[in-house]
Amino acid sequence: MTALPAAPPDVVLAGRLEPDEAGRYVHVPFDVPDGVQQLHVRYEYTDRVPSDPLVGGGNTLDIGLFDERGIAAGGLGFRGWSGSNKLAFTVDAAWATPPYRPGPIGVGTWHALLGPYKVSPRGVEYRVDIWFNPGLSPDEPPPALRQPVPAPARPAPAERGWVRCDLHSHTVYSDGDSWPAEVLRAAASAGLDVLGITDHNSAHAGVIGHLGGDGMPIVLPGVEVTTYGGHWNAWGVDRWFDFREPTREATAATMRQAAAAGAFVSVNHPKPFGPAWVYGDGLGYHAIEVWNGPWEHLNALALAHWDAHLRRGERIIAVGGSDTHHLRRLDLGPLAMPRLGHPTTWLRVNGPITPDAVLEGLHQGRCFVSATPEGPQLYLDEVDGTIRARVVGGRGGALLVLSDAGCVAASSISADDWEQRVPFPADAAYLRAQVVDGVGGMLALSNPVWRGD
Numbered sequence: 001m002t003a004l005p006a007a008p009p010d011v012v013l014a015g016r017l018e019p020d021e022a023g024r025y026v027h028v029p030f031d032v033p034d035g036v037q038q039l040h041v042r043y044e045y046t047d048r049v050p051s052d053p054l055v056g057g058g059n060t061l062d063i064g065l066f067d068e069r070g071i072a073a074g075g076l077g078f079r080g081w082s083g084s085n086k087l088a089f090t091v092d093a094a095w096a097t098p099p100y101r102p103g104p105i106g107v108g109t110w111h112a113l114l115g116p117y118k119v120s121p122r123g124v125e126y127r128v129d130i131w132f133n134p135g136l137s138p139d140e141p142p143p144a145l146r147q148p149v150p151a152p153a154r155p156a157p158a159e160r161g162w163v164r165c166d167l168h169s170h171t172v173y174s175d176g177d178s179w180p181a182e183v184l185r186a187a188a189s190a191g192l193d194v195l196g197i198t199d200h201n202s203a204h205a206g207v208i209g210h211l212g213g214d215g216m217p218i219v220l221p222g223v224e225v226t227t228y229g230g231h232w233n234a235w236g237v238d239r240w241f242d243f244r245e246p247t248r249e250a251t252a253a254t255m256r257q258a259a260a261a262g263a264f265v266s267v268n269h270p271k272p273f274g275p276a277w278v279y280g281d282g283l284g285y286h287a288i289e290v291w292n293g294p295w296e297h298l299n300a301l302a303l304a305h306w307d308a309h310l311r312r313g314e315r316i317i318a319v320g321g322s323d324t325h326h327l328r329r330l331d332l333g334p335l336a337m338p339r340l341g342h343p344t345t346w347l348r349v350n351g352p353i354t355p356d357a358v359l360e361g362l363h364q365g366r367c368f369v370s371a372t373p374e375g376p377q378l379y380l381d382e383v384d385g386t387i388r389a390r391v392v393g394g395r396g397g398a399l400l401v402l403s404d405a406g407c408v409a410a411s412s413i414s415a416d417d418w419e420q421r422v423p424f425p426a427d428a429a430y431l432r433a434q435v436v437d438g439v440g441g442m443l444a445l446s447n448p449v450w451r452g453d
């Protein structure tokens with residue numbers, strides 16, 4: 001962390017928030033005088049606990065910053081939001097602590113954005129110290145991307161045009177521990193073709209978009225819009241979306257705005273401790289992240305949430321993402337530790353792999369999700385009223401074919417490259433498939449084939 005400036009702060013913002021103010025952002029104004037090229041912010045608060053949704057009994061206070069251009073939703077005044085991940089950051093005309101945006105430090109009224117994510121019954125007392133022109137230098141420059149990275153020997157996709165994606169990851173531009181170039185290198189080592197970088201309330205396609213390709217996975221830039229009632233991803237756009245109003249109406253309006261701007265939009269990890277999703281259904285999203293990190297982390301409930309949409313006839317697409325935050329913290333054990341490509345979303349892409357081609361494949365729902373980059377691969381399509389399920393690398397497991405009415409067929413998978421045909425039942429609206437292991441653990445799941453497609 002940056003050294004503490006020697007001089008006392010130029011501005012001190014101190015106050016208190018009560019338990020009934022939890023989940024509601026406050027904007028605390030302060031004035032920036034003429035002649036400022038650098039602004040350093042440091043904050044502290046009482047009874048601090050981590051943002052992890054499994055941890056309670058204390059306070060978590062998020063912070064962000066708006067400049068003199070104002071606090072309007074989607075506006076230019078937004079300089080960044082770091083959640084509770086950084087207790088100090090610097091915004092300079094020429095550089096900034098990620099995820100904050102460098103640029104001119106304009107004269108006028110700025111706002112510290114304070115988000116009481118968790119407030120204990122005792123309330124939270126906070127203090128934000130701000131220095132003007134403390135003369136700090138950047139902590140460490142981002143590492144250069146060394147190319148190329150030798151890709152591991154993974155079986156090629158059994159069908160043409162399919163690529164391996166991890167759609168959900170984090171970097172130092174939110175609460176990840178690694179720079180985008182490092183995460184991309186790790187994605188290459190995992191054998192991925194596409195890496196979605198989705199930092200919390202932080203779009204930075206300008207910084208990451210050029211990193212991939214040329215022997216490396218391509219980057220699909222996105223943002224994880226992180227609200228106090230749930231998280232959602234918008235891929236394919238380079239702008240921030242308002243996250244401050246935790247209501248169904250505001251979230252629906254912002255999701256529709258994102259879709260209208262060309263984003264592919266998903267509800268993320270709708271399951272207990274995901275954090276969960278409280279806004280309900282029908283908000284204009286394209287997809288649901290039915291598989292987030294290790295399957296055992298209650299993903300069966302996210303799958304059930306998606307299934308309910310399908311049974312209502314809503315063509316919502318299932319995607320997966322590892323939600324990897326850490327490449328350096330290896331102390332948590334394999335179950336607790338999201339890893340790139342666990343799960344992998346396999347996607348059929350038309351032509352060269354570009355962000356636009358990936359977005360198109362996602363919109364078409366031409367994808368399935370597997371536990372690891374090794375697979376198993378699960379291809380599902382319809383030929384003349386019959387469903388063809390092909391499983392590669394799933395020998396010893398079982399294939400379940402499911403409709404809106406339940407399980408239509410179940411068979412053990414007896415070969416490394418194995419195929420089964422199932423007639424489309426007359427009363428089924430759709431069929432989808434899952435590959436499970438001997439104790440019912442999830443190995444792969446497909447998107448549905450709808451009657452008449």
Ligand SMILES: [Zn+2]
Nearest residue numbers: 224231268275
């Ligand atoms: Zn999330």
